[in-house]
Amino acid sequence: MKNIFKTLCLLFTIVILYFGFVNYPKLDLISGFSAKSMASGHFIDHRSQEMIENGDNDIKMIDLASNKIDENGKFATASVYGLKKRKAIYREGLGATLVNSDFDETLPYETPKRTLLNNNLPYPYGNENPEVSVFKTIDYTKLNAAVANAFDVSEKKDKRTRAVVVLYKDKLIAEKYATGFNKNSKILGWSMTKSITGALFGVLQKQGKFNIYTPAPIPSWQKDTRKIITTNDLLHMNSGLEWEENYNTICDATQMLFLAEDMGKIQMEKPAVFMPDSHWNYSSGTTNLLSKIIRSQFKTHQEYLDFWYSSLIDKIGMNSMVIETDMIGNYVGSSYGWATPRDWAKFGLLYLRNGNWKGEQILDPSWVHYSATPTNTSDGAYGAQFWLNAGGRFPDVPRDMYYCSGYQGQMVAIIPSLDLVIVRMGLKEDPAFDFNGFLKGIIGSLKK
Incomplete structure (x- = not known):
């Protein structure tokens, strides 16, 4: 014994x-x-x-x-x-x-200057109540059923959707929230923030201040083979730089997000393991390096902080949005954007309208086309900081759909052929949450 x-x-x-x-x-x-x-x-x-x-x-x-x-x-x-x-x-x-323990919390810090949209227009082009619109081309019974089907019933945790917002022809046609959430709830978009970061390069290019096709402005790369990597390569996630992204283990991405002081520096210091434009590899480190490159375009940190909001976010009335910073004060452009589902839908609408916001051309239409064009090494799955359906990942959804996508199933889907923007926020991602079925149901409510 x-x-x-x-x-x-x-x-x-x-x-x-x-x-x-x-x-x-x-x-x-x-x-x-x-x-x-x-x-x-x-x-x-x-x-x-x-x-x-x-x-x-x-x-x-x-x-x-x-x-x-x-x-x-x-x-x-x-x-x-x-x-x-x-x-x-x-x-x-x-x-x-x-x-960390080295961080001095007593030091003064700069914050972005914000401008609230106050144009008295109904949502989505303003922040007033949306207009009541009824389209003969919509079967509202099917639409409401498709939206409701995305949510759990009773105490189940099978689908875990927190919010759905649907825009059609510039009008809000469906909206639903889980218990504890509403139209004012700010929800973390995780990697949907990458698309925001990408859009800022479109702004810079439209202003004539940046050329994405020249070598990335990183001095430390000029001494080795990385000197040929362009910002275009970084935007397309095919720079050839070493990176591991696996949220189930200790990897480059998790160490960056939860240990690094300067998140953009992690990817910047990685070696090249492939030639640029020859190997697609999804990397949150790359997007934080892009945020660091944006910082290098401004003389002061205050200008950098303001630019994200004044040139894009507040300009389209995403006034709820907060993009969080790392310890050195740079935006975590890969992962840490918070906004209401309605405001995430505004970003989708900007792209649906080819970069035009109520008459103001914020992004050049060519930039929108660029963002939604497949990277030649991604099998139609990825563009420039946007995911694509060009490769048919969602078989019952039009191939022209492109979308912002984030951890645990955040999505802003843009479908130009149907004049449609669909936002889903939640805690389960594909395939645990059936995105193809969800999108198919909403699309199926539009009468041909």
Whole structure:
């Protein structure tokens, strides 16, 4: 009996040691994710700690974290069994930022200057109530059923949709929210933020201030083979730079988002492993490097902070949007854009209208075409900071659809042939959430 007990104790010890050996390096990422999510969700969208823990943070391993919100100090902390405590601070205008022990929270900081859209127009071109519009070309019974079908019933967590917004011919034709969310809820778009970052290069190019086809303006690359990489290559995710993006493990992307002080620097320091324009590789590091390149175009940090809003975001009335910064103050253009679903739909509408916003040409139509043209190494799946359906990923959806896409199933779908923008925000992505069926249902409500 004693031998059996000793054997069981030994096996238990081995299991504990193995678990610790395998998972201890992940604790920084787990507590980092949890603290950042807690600070952002609470201070940006005013969610309770319970709501964040039961929604945003109910992810395997992340749910091991213990969290605390400090209302007065405007920060959140998280740790796993008391280990690897991490802290995320909130600053108005900059959102939440994970900080390390070297970060000086007492230093003054700059925030972007914002301009509210106040044109008294109904949504989507203004922020007043949308006009009531009835189209003979829409079967509203089918439309409402397709939208409702995207949401869970009762206490189920099968679909986990939080919001759906549908624009057709410049009008809001459908809108629905899960319990706890409404038209004013700010929701993290994750990698949909990449499309915002890409659009800013379209603004710079239209202003004649940047040429994406010349070598990327990175001094450290001029001494090696990376000197031939263009900004066009970076926008298309085919620069040939080394990068690993796998959110289920410790990788370049997770270390960047939850450990790095300067997120754009991580990709910048990676070696080239392929020739440019020969190998497509999705990389959040690349988009944060693009944010860093945008920063290099301005003399002051304040000008850089203002540019994102004054030239694009506030110009189209996405006044709810907050793009969060890293520790050195650069926008995390890969992942950290928050906005209401209605405002995400405005961004889709800008592209649907070929860069024109109520008569003002913010992006050149050629830039919109460029963004939606397949990268020649992606098999029709990717353009320039936009995903595409050109390769037929969604078989029951028109091939001209292109879309912003983010972790856990965020989507802004733009379908020019149908004059349609569809936004879905949630916590499950394809194939766990049937995007093809969801889009097919909405499209099927349009009478031919």
